[in-house]
Amino acid sequence: TPSTGYSFDYWTGAGVSSTSSANTTVAMTADRNVSAVFALNEYTLSVTAGSGGSVLGAGTYSHGTDASISASPETGYHFVNWTGATVANANSASTTISMAQNNSVTANFAIDEHVLTLNTGSGGSVSGAGTFNYGTDASITATPDVGYQFIAWTGAGATDSTAATTTVSMTSDRNVTASFAILQYSLSAD
Numbered sequence: 001t002p003s004t005g006y007s008f009d010y011w012t013g014a015g016v017s018s019t020s021s022a023n024t025t026v027a028m029t030a031d032r033n034v035s036a037v038f039a040l041n042e043y044t045l046s047v048t049a050g051s052g053g054s055v056l057g058a059g060t061y062s063h064g065t066d067a068s069i070s071a072s073p074e075t076g077y078h079f080v081n082w083t084g085a086t087v088a089n090a091n092s093a094s095t096t097i098s099m100a101q102n103n104s105v106t107a108n109f110a111i112d113e114h115v116l117t118l119n120t121g122s123g124g125s126v127s128g129a130g131t132f133n134y135g136t137d138a139s140i141t142a143t144p145d146v147g148y149q150f151i152a153w154t155g156a157g158a159t160d161s162t163a164a165t166t167t168v169s170m171t172s173d174r175n176v177t178a179s180f181a182i183l184q185y186s187l188s189a190d
Helices: none
Strands: 006-012 035-040 042-049 053-056 059-062 066-073 077-084 094-098 103-111 113-120 124-127 130-133 136-144 148-154 165-170 174-182
Touching: 042 053, 042 066, 053 103, 066 077, 066 103, 113 124, 113 136, 113 165, 124 174, 130 136, 136 148, 136 174, 165 174
Parallel strands: 042 103, 113 174
Antiparallel strands: 006 035, 042 059, 053 066, 066 094, 077 103, 113 130, 124 136, 136 165, 148 174
């Protein structure tokens, strides 16, 4: 009878009728000395990455091993948690899993979100602020008040700083300001 984490492998010694069977007989035609041989169980660990990252740690492990697993997010993503079999810390990108059976775990990732803040001085209004997924090209628009003209966008990320309608590359939080100027007119008298 194997202990927990072990399996019967075979019998050694003379007279055993079936050396590969845990329950067998011994032909008692002489004194006999037989031994049971047991093997430590081996288990398979399957480690899968959800969209947005990669994982390490899959393989075959002996019973009782604490297998190390790790998850690495791609640029623009962050690690969320492990799901599937029970791990030591489901919210840690690097953790362990106790191998007492075959196990399967999945690392879950989520896309980063970034905040676009739009500002304006006097002379107009802006639209397009909000929260956007990493890598999004967020559309922004500057609308001058009557008697004003749009001058430029200042701040990182604007695709065309001189266009009243343009996009902002959301690879980080962005803070962009629209500048307006009052219209100037010439007056000539004859």
